[in-house]
Amino acid sequence: MVKRLSQPLMIDEKMPTSINYEFSQTFNVPAKEAYLWCTDYSPDDPAIMGEKNATRQVKKLTNTTILLTETFRIGKENIKKEKLIQLYPDRLMWVSTHLSGPNKYSQFMYEISAETPSACRLDFTAQHIEHKTGMSQTDILKLKDKLCRYDSNVWKLLAKEMEKELKK
Numbered sequence: 001m002v003k004r005l006s007q008p009l010m011i012d013e014k015m016p017t018s019i020n021y022e023f024s025q026t027f028n029v030p031a032k033e034a035y036l037w038c039t040d041y042s043p044d045d046p047a048i049m050g051e052k053n054a055t056r057q058v059k060k061l062t063n064t065t066i067l068l069t070e071t072f073r074i075g076k077e078n079i080k081k082e083k084l085i086q087l088y089p090d091r092l093m094w095v096s097t098h099l100s101g102p103n104k105y106s107q108f109m110y111e112i113s114a115e116t117p118s119a120c121r122l123d124f125t126a127q128h129i130e131h132k133t134g135m136s137q138t139d140i141l142k143l144k145d146k147l148c149r150y151d152s153n154v155w156k157l158l159a160k161e162m163e164k165e166l167k168k
Contacts, residue, residue: 014133015133016105016131016132017133018128019127019147020126022124022148023151023152023155024124025158026115026120026122026159027122027162027163028119028163029120029163030119030120031092031114031120034092034120034122035089037165037166038112038122038158039085039094041056041058044056054071055072056069057069064086065085067085068085070082080101081100081101081103082098082101083098084096084097084099085097092113093110093112094110095108095110096108096110108126108127109124110122122155124155126148
């Protein structure tokens with residue numbers, strides 16, 4: 001289910017734009033299993049996301065804080081992202097803050113809630129920072145819809161992969 005946050009858009013043509021959106025995704029697995037699967041960061045995870053030539057370094061800073069460094073290619077350009085991940089296992093929640101890369105300073109929040117003993121729901125909330133300046137309100141709304149659809153589709157694919165892996 002895709003929801004759009006209804007916030008007034010304040011445009012300052014000299015500053016990046018903050019774009020908020022949210023959606024929910026159901027998983028046909030227990031909530032705790034879904035959380036553990038989603039937060040089991042490992043160096044080979046980018047392959048799941050379709051990034052065959054991606055690499056990931058995982059540095060555990062504390063029991064609940066992880067620094068991810070991911071690199072991949074788009075065309076001829078090498079992209080490097082650093083993300084600070086804060087885990088809240090008691091709430092089945094985590095927050096990803098992008099420290100570098102195309103989504104620099106963007107923050108993504110994830111929370112899993114049990115629906116039944118064998119199914120759950122992920123609630124995703126994004127605060128995307130768009131670094132392009134001078135965007136019109138129409139362009140911002142188009143980008144908001146595009147980002148929301150893209151992320152929602154990624155989580156649909158991840159839901160299938162998770163269910164396949166956990167139901168073995």
